[in-house]
Amino acid sequence: MREATDTANDPRRWGRGRVLRAIRQAGAIARVDIARQTGISAATVTALTAELLSEGLIERIHPEDRAPDAGRRGRPREALRLRGEARLVAGVKVSHRVITVLLVDFTGAEIGLHEAPRAEIASAPAVLADAIVAATTAACARHGRRLEDVSGICVGLAGQVDGARGHVHWSSALDRRNVDLAPALAARAPCPVFLENDANLVAKAEQLFGRGRGVDNFLVVTVQHGIGMGVILGGELHRGARGCSGELGHSKVVSDGALCQCGQRGCLEAYAGGYGLRMRAAEAGLKDMSVEDLRQAEAAGDPVAIEVLSEARQHFARVLANLVTVFDPELIVLAVEAEEGHPLCTPEVLEQVRQLSLSVDAPPTEIDVQFRDDRMWAEGATAYGIERVEALAVERRPLGQSA
Numbered sequence: 001m002r003e004a005t006d007t008a009n010d011p012r013r014w015g016r017g018r019v020l021r022a023i024r025q026a027g028a029i030a031r032v033d034i035a036r037q038t039g040i041s042a043a044t045v046t047a048l049t050a051e052l053l054s055e056g057l058i059e060r061i062h063p064e065d066r067a068p069d070a071g072r073r074g075r076p077r078e079a080l081r082l083r084g085e086a087r088l089v090a091g092v093k094v095s096h097r098v099i100t101v102l103l104v105d106f107t108g109a110e111i112g113l114h115e116a117p118r119a120e121i122a123s124a125p126a127v128l129a130d131a132i133v134a135a136t137t138a139a140c141a142r143h144g145r146r147l148e149d150v151s152g153i154c155v156g157l158a159g160q161v162d163g164a165r166g167h168v169h170w171s172s173a174l175d176r177r178n179v180d181l182a183p184a185l186a187a188r189a190p191c192p193v194f195l196e197n198d199a200n201l202v203a204k205a206e207q208l209f210g211r212g213r214g215v216d217n218f219l220v221v222t223v224q225h226g227i228g229m230g231v232i233l234g235g236e237l238h239r240g241a242r243g244c245s246g247e248l249g250h251s252k253v254v255s256d257g258a259l260c261q262c263g264q265r266g267c268l269e270a271y272a273g274g275y276g277l278r279m280r281a282a283e284a285g286l287k288d289m290s291v292e293d294l295r296q297a298e299a300a301g302d303p304v305a306i307e308v309l310s311e312a313r314q315h316f317a318r319v320l321a322n323l324v325t326v327f328d329p330e331l332i333v334l335a336v337e338a339e340e341g342h343p344l345c346t347p348e349v350l351e352q353v354r355q356l357s358l359s360v361d362a363p364p365t366e367i368d369v370q371f372r373d374d375r376m377w378a379e380g381a382t383a384y385g386i387e388r389v390e391a392l393a394v395e396r397r398p399l400g401q402s403a
């Protein structure tokens with residue numbers, strides 16, 4: 001990555017990044033502990049933190065404000081923490097019917113949420129770009145801020161999105177293919193705009209704030225209307241040569257099988273995604289069933305629900321087992337948009353994954369099922385937005401200058 005190379009070539013920038021990261025990870029930390037954790041000399045830490053203090057990125061905590069257990073014997077040390085007001089970040093998720101904007105401060109603390117309805121599912125690029133910026137403006141107004149206060153907007157979109165180029169190969173949110181959406185957004189916003197596949201953002205959130213902290217190789221599989229995946233390899237988000245990596249929902253499970261929303265046949269999503277389950281159930285006579293309805297019908301012994309869900313579980317378990325065999329990850333997080341329980345994420349499915357994966361005499365891949373609400377997408381966008389805004393602050397890029 002460009003940022004990584006630049007940072008490696010500039011020791012001062014590298015040091016600023018390391019110090020900020022140490023402070024973010026600790027929450028509050030004394031200079032001496034920053035030096036110990038980063039291996040940077042105490043004198044350099046003092047110089048770098050003085051710089052970060054003068055730029056307003058961090059602030060001092062007076063010893064008496066710290067929790068009692070944080071104190072040590074002798075003279076209490078002054079601790080440092082990130083200054084929340086230093087930056088305002090907007091995380092945006094574009095769904096079929098709504099644009100969700102989550103505003104957070106530099107520490108990641110929530111400032112407020114705003115939802116703006118969408119008039120149509122597939123929009124023209126200019127219409128979608130206008131709607132995203134209008135929703136962000138409205139979110140700011142609702143929570144006492146201005147769009148000009150925002151340091152970075154990160155937009156998550158379902159589909160084949162090349163985040164590094166800000167290019168959308170295909171998304172159900174757009175009425176055409178091959179759209180340079182990030183430049184269209186940047187032309188309308190007074191701050192840098194980052195665009196990324198929505199499942200990649202959920203993976204970034206896990207890496208920065210969740211189960212993936214400190215884990216070099218892990219996968220996040222999102223289960224919702226569709227089935228997505230974010231791949232973290234060697235600590236980096238793996239995007240693939242064209243930015244389309246991780247389209248797990250469109251891996252093929254049946255030759256010439258059910259029609260998928262991508263236009264091809266036999267995709268995993270067409271059997272196990274929310275819309276696939278509904279479609280399969282409707283074809284077999286169970287109309288207008290939500291995934292939760294299907295789960296309850298199965299529990300009540302309905303033969304159609306039993307058949308549709310058992311077919312979906314078999315496909316899902318095989319694909320997960322193939323992921324274990326291909327990637328050998330330390331961890332797979334199943335991020336499931338459901339209140340409690342999901343028919344695809346049962347102990348039987350996890351046991352089947354274990355049986356179908358190649359095994360060695362070492363601890364197996366951990367599979368962690370997490371039930372989330374629909375905020376997980378916007379939260380993912382804010383996590384990555386914070387990382388990118390922090391990187392710009394480390395570079396001392398003036399506010400308002402495009403990325």
Ligand SMILES: [Zn+2]
Pocket residue numbers: 249250260261262263264267269
């Ligand atoms: Zn497909």
